[in-house]
Amino acid sequence: MKVVIMGCGRVGAQLAEQLDAAGHSVVILDMNSYSFRRLPPTYKGKAIVGNGIDMEALKRAGIESAEVFVAVTQGDNRNIMAAQIAKRMFNVPRVICRIYDPLRQELFQTMGLEAISPTTIFADLLRKRIES
Amino acid sequence: MYIIIIGGGRVGYYLSKALLNEGHEILLIEKNPAVCDTINDELGSVCLRGDGCEVSTLNEAGTSRADMLVAVTADDEDNLVACQLAKYKFKVPHTIARTRNPKNEELFKKLGIDVTISSTNIILEHITEEVPTHPVTHLMEIRDRGLEIVEVRIPADCPSVGRTIKDIILPTGSMLSLIVRKSQKPVVPTAATILMADDQIIAVTTSQTEEALRAALMGE
Numbered sequence: 001m002k003v004v005i006m007g008c009g010r011v012g013a014q015l016a017e018q019l020d021a022a023g024h025s026v027v028i029l030d031m032n033s034y035s036f037r038r039l040p041p042t043y044k045g046k047a048i049v050g051n052g053i054d055m056e057a058l059k060r061a062g063i064e065s066a067e068v069f070v071a072v073t074q075g076d077n078r079n080i081m082a083a084q085i086a087k088r089m090f091n092v093p094r095v096i097c098r099i100y101d102p103l104r105q106e107l108f109q110t111m112g113l114e115a116i117s118p119t120t121i122f123a124d125l126l127r128k129r130i131e132s
Numbered sequence: 133m134y135i136i137i138i139g140g141g142r143v144g145y146y147l148s149k150a151l152l153n154e155g156h157e158i159l160l161i162e163k164n165p166a167v168c169d170t171i172n173d174e175l176g177s178v179c180l181r182g183d184g185c186e187v188s189t190l191n192e193a194g195t196s197r198a199d200m201l202v203a204v205t206a207d208d209e210d211n212l213v214a215c216q217l218a219k220y221k222f223k224v225p226h227t228i229a230r231t232r233n234p235k236n237e238e239l240f241k242k243l244g245i246d247v248t249i250s251s252t253n254i255i256l257e258h259i260t261e262e263v264p265t266h267p268v269t270h271l272m273e274i275r276d277r278g279l280e281i282v283e284v285r286i287p288a289d290c291p292s293v294g295r296t297i298k299d300i301i302l303p304t305g306s307m308l309s310l311i312v313r314k315s316q317k318p319v320v321p322t323a324a325t326i327l328m329a330d331d332q333i334i335a336v337t338t339s340q341t342e343e344a345l346r347a348a349l350m351g352e
Contacts, residue, residue: 054235055235055239076185076213080212081209085239088239088242088243089242101186104186104217107220
């Protein structure tokens, strides 16, 4: 599968590493080339410097032929915007984004985005551990 | 009207001031507490400190009774999300977003924002209106021979429209190679060819004679 990941933080880099090791074609995008230090030397995919809410940068990352787009930058709004660009402007079949804010996650989920809130997931996990 | 403005920068500040003067009820939402204090000192208590992309802030601002929400922060993504929250969560009838990147206008429209304003596009439109497009376009340069291949457009109101090529005195070193016409095949100009409005003439010239060629073709 061809996957474009926006944001080379801990999550983005780890996801890129795993997908690459599993044999998928991965392109990771970040505004700062220093972030690519998180990629292991064995990573065979592409790493591109660019702003993921800029359509030109997404094209350079090959979004037009991507099957999956993942938005995992630190900014909720950037992830929301990039995910909507991927979905509505480039018709990427599968688009997933991270939204820390549970309220925003809820709204954009109902609007058709596949959105994950790590805040909700982690709070639930902690609660379950405490109560068990 | 009750208008909520997101972003207390220069645009947000002057917009609030102007709308207050027109008698509207204004609430400005700004993250930076120092900016908030300054605005409240100058314009009265119109500024709420908070993030205009957070549902709790928008609740506090009474967004569900707002007639309009205008997002003018410096970041396109924040303006988009603030307007989408206003529109889809709080059912605000009119949403206006500012964009920095002119290419985002189309996207914002697709995503339901009622009006998108790109200052870059507005300035560009004014430039095109004020300054008519330069009639000579450089297509190619043959550097080692000192030659240039240019395109000259003949405007409809140009005095040379209707003249034959032989009546046009070209500067030495210039040559007309092709005329491209709307809904016609391109023609190789001969002495008898008559110039028409909207003709695109492909010509070979030198950088020294380029201006003389333009003047000759324009009938100046």
